[in-house]
Amino acid sequence: MYDFAVHHQYGSSSHFNMAHTAFGRLTLGVDPADWSPYAQSVQGLVGQLAETAVDRDRQGGTARLQRSWLRESGLLNLAIPAEYGGGGASWPLILAITRRLAEADSSIAHLFGFQHLQVASVLLFGSPAQQSEYLTATVKSNWFWGNAVNARDTRLQASRDTQGVIVLQGSKSYCSGAADSDVLAVSVALGERPQDRIFAVVPTGRAGITVHDDWDSLGQRQTDSGTVSFEQVRIDPKEVLGPPGVASSPRATLRNIIGQLILTDIYLGNAVGALQAAIKFVQEEVQPWPMSGADRAVEDRFLQLRVGELWTQLRSAIALANEVNHEFQQAWERGSALTEEERGVLTLSVGASRAHAAEVALHVTARIFELLGARATARKYGFDRYWRNVRVHTLHDPLDYRRRSIGDWLLTGSIPDPYGYS
Secondary structure (H helix, E strand, O other), rough: OOOOOOOOOOOOOOOHHHHHHOOOOOHHHHHHHHHHHHHHHHHHHHHHHHHHHHHHHHHHHOOOOHHHHHHHHHHHHOOHHHHHHHOOOHHEEEEEHHHHHHHHOHHHHHHHHHHHHOOOOOOOOOOOHHHHHHHHHHHOOOOOOOEEEOOOOOOEEEEEEEEEEEEEEEEOOOOOOOOOOEEEEEEEOOOOOHOOOHEEEEOOOOOOEEOOOOOOOOOOOOOOOOOEEEEEEEEEEHHEEEOOOOOOOOOOHHHHHHHHHHHHHHHHHHHHHHHHHHHHHHHOOOOOHHOOOOOOOHHHHHHHHHHHHHHHHHHHHHHHHHHHHHHHHHHHHHHHHHOOOHHHHHHHHHHHHHHHHHHHHHHHHHHHHHHHOHHOOOOOOOOOHHHHHHHHHHOOOOHHHHHHHHHHHHOOOOOOOOOOOO
């Protein structure tokens, strides 16, 4: 497996490097041959991001420089098929890179993942001509995609004028990546049925669109997940994706699942980053507790017990996520042959992975402080950011509903509605 390098602001350690090799062997989740063409770019980006991640977390705002690094890396085009000039990468690889980036900078990992979510929207919803147009332009012009998609925010309204042009009025919240983007994926309902929801591709700079700098969450501080407002914004019919469109088949509904997979790997990336940083801090900074009888903190049996517990729990969550990511790839490759039942069972696997990852990540990112001691709560170390990032994302939707769906399926055989929030 590829031996991930790591960059932290408080020195280096051969003991830590051995521990990190173990993390690298665990977290890859894809064939090293698939990973190797991108390893150097990812590792270089991770190193750059880690150098300023703590300071930027405190500052919030748009990470324009770091977004430019993503543009320059070529990694934004991984999900685009080779026929349009993209990398044609598998979803397990894209998700493994998302997780790796999240170890260093959860916000940038979020932007990276959501770029590929919007690319997937074009692949799932767009006509062949639209796929060619938008995906080729993404590669050629190095587009960064933002979104104004949040289906639960109904403040954005749409109407049609006499020429059939759609006019948007209102706003959308949780518009991750909209700031400094080239184009927006915009979703709005034209009626009550799932088939009445449209997805459109709109230049971010179009007249009437305002991206607001109003994202002020306790975590994910640089995802720019604030509000976008639309003032009589005109959408040409050819900018609406389709056919096949958003609710045309079980395959078309895979978009929601991709979003959940991205969040799962962001949870896990934060947990891996937190535990790696904690191990390094114990090795280099922590003094043994007098009652331990140990000469060094790393010899404290209770610290060893705690690290072993956290590692074991994290390993199980990562193994499940890796398995589910490959299940998704198989479903993706089924194409139009994917059935509602297959899609439903996949949803339940994804829900199980996501719920388990959330629990483990919240546990790991909180319990590391028992390893580190009071001094590690100083803001300069930024150890709290891992928990804050996970806490924000795990509230995206109630995970109890995921667990209940699994139980419903096991007891009654009922699968989730593919056109709902699943």
